[in-house]
Amino acid sequence: MMQAHQADPTLARPEISFFSLGKAFIKLRHRTKWLKALPCHPIRYQLKYQADAWQQCFKSDKGFPKFKCKNHDNDSVTFPAGSFKLNGESLYLQKIGQVVLSGSNPYEGCDAKQVVVKKDDDKFYATVCYEVSEEHLAGVDNGKALGIDMNVGQFATSAGELKHMPDVARLEGKKNRYQRQMARRRRPNHKQGIKPSNRYLKARKRCRKAMRKIRHIRSNWQHQESSAIGKDYQYAVVENLNTKGMTKSAKGTVEEPGVNVAAKSGLNREILKTGWYGLKQKLAYKCELIEVSAKNTSRRCHVCGHTDKDNRKRQAVFKCMACDHSDNADVNAALNILALGTRAIGRGRGDSLETSVIRQEDMLLDFVKLAL
Ligand SMILES: [Zn+2]
Structure with a gap:
């Protein structure tokens, strides 16, 4: 590709492949003392990201690569x-x-x-x-499927279980307290050259620690629950929820301001906290994940199929208006999801194409996080 450009002088572009940038870097490294003190491979590998960004820029009309913020506290380096x-x-x-x-x-x-x-x-x-080889990752092959209804702060399974997220209210309270402290203290402003106060930095450190703990508790919970499911079931059936649409702000526009903005933003926070995406991602490589349409799963009676919004007059209890069947509302929904999933499996899982792609990628390279 590069050679083709060089043949035509009007199209000449700088060499931006990983290979050519790497070669230039090695030359520079021989001349520069401080570069020699740093590990060669990880720094050269950063050029791969740069080369990829430029290739992407020339291929599409997305524009030039943007420089990343220097002040990132969670930077990473690839060996x-x-x-x-x-x-x-x-x-x-x-x-x-x-x-x-x-x-x-x-x-x-x-x-x-x-x-x-x-x-x-x-x-x-x-x-x-x-x-990782495919056999190493292969889950159980028993044909059993489990329906999962994800909810705010919990999920229900078609086996009749309700799994609650661990309670992190104490840590959340801490985090909020430190955030309020940060708001009161002198914050940095790079444009005006204002440095943060020591008290601000202290509060920020504590706030981040609380946030990290919350994140780890949630991720650990997701790992344990998904592993337990993967051990017993070959398939996990989940709703294809549009979290982005569900958590859209109710703010509206200046001309048409929305109603219940604060209440909706509170609910949005709760929905995002549960981490449906994280749970799904973990399920996807521990068993075969099947996504089905979420439409009417909470309104349909699992026993007779009667669909009516009156079936669910209260949030937690499902009571069928046609056949008098009653159950926990979330478990009923999980059973409906399972029924849809079983049908999809029978059809040869034609509608779970996206899921199978995720799984293939995960099979080749699996990530293990270990604390240094
Ligand atoms: Zn019914």
Whole structure:
């Protein structure tokens, strides 16, 4: 592609492939003292992102790549194959040295492809990317399916179970308190050259710690629940929820202001907190994920199929107007979802194309996060 451009001088463009940028970098590294002190591979690998961004820019009309904010507190650096050695729990990183990994590793013995070291606030994490064989990842093959109805703060299964999210109210309260403290203290303003006060930085550190804890508790819960499902069921059927549409702000426009804006934004926060997407993502590589349309699943009677909004006069209880069947509303919805999913499996799962693509990617490279 590059050669074709060089042949025509009017189309000449700078060389922006990873290869040519890498070559230029090595030359520069030989001349520059401080570059030599840094690990070569991870810095050169950053050029791959730059090359990709420029290729993308020339291919589409999205415009020039944007520079990333310098002040990011959760920056990451990639160690490609060859610049690290992983031996059991000990990880050797070029120019950094030996570090010890903590945490369990289900992919020990698999081929490690790259390591991403990420700074999360004041802690460092290494995400090891493994090449995992299909057999290694294959879940149970028993043909059993489970319907899951996701709700705010909980989900219900077609087996009649209600799973509640762990309570993080205490941590949420802490986080809010520190956020209020930050608002009162002198915040940084880079344009006006104002530095943050020490008290501001102290509150920010505590706030981030609380947020990190909340994030870890939720993600751990999602992992445990999805693993438990993956152990017993081959298929997990979930609703195809449009979270983006559901959590749209009720603000409206200046001409037509919305109603109940505060209430809706509170609900939006609750919906996003549950982390449906995270749970789905984790389910997708622990079993086969099937998405079905969410339409009417909470209004239809699972026993007789009668669909009526009067079936659900109260939020938690489902009572059929036609056959008098009554059940927990979420479990009834989960049973409907399961029925739709079973039909989709019978059809050869033609409508879960998107899901199967996700699964294939996850099969090749699985990520394990280990604290350094
Ligand atoms: Zn009924």
